[in-house]
Amino acid sequence: MKITIDKQKCIGCGNCWALCDKFFEVGDDNKSSLKGSSNGYEMEIEEVDCAQEAVDTCPVQCIKLSH
Numbered sequence: 893m894k895i896t897i898d899k900q901k902c903i904g905c906g907n908c909w910a911l912c913d914k915f916f917e918v919g920d921d922n923k924s925s926l927k928g929s930s931n932g933y934e935m936e937i938e939e940v941d942c943a944q945e946a947v948d949t950c951p952v953q954c955i956k957l958s959h
């Protein structure tokens with residue numbers, strides 16, 4: 893499974909890293925960044941875990957989960 897953040901759309905509200913610091917953190921651009929990802933916006937994960945909550949609460953729907 894893959895998580896993707898649309899950096900153009902992210903408004904840096906902080907919901908995702910507040911809810912799910914396993915995968916998300918604030919990046920140098922004050923927007924969401926994926927922990928352990930080489931580019932910050934795309935990463936493979938084993939378990940969805942709290943990422944689903946982050947997707948559900950992102951106010952601009954810029955986090956995607958795909959297979």
Ligand code: SF4
Nearest residue numbers: 902903905906908950
């Ligand atoms: S919840 Fe969405 S808009 Fe807010 S920081 Fe995370 S990715 Fe960006």
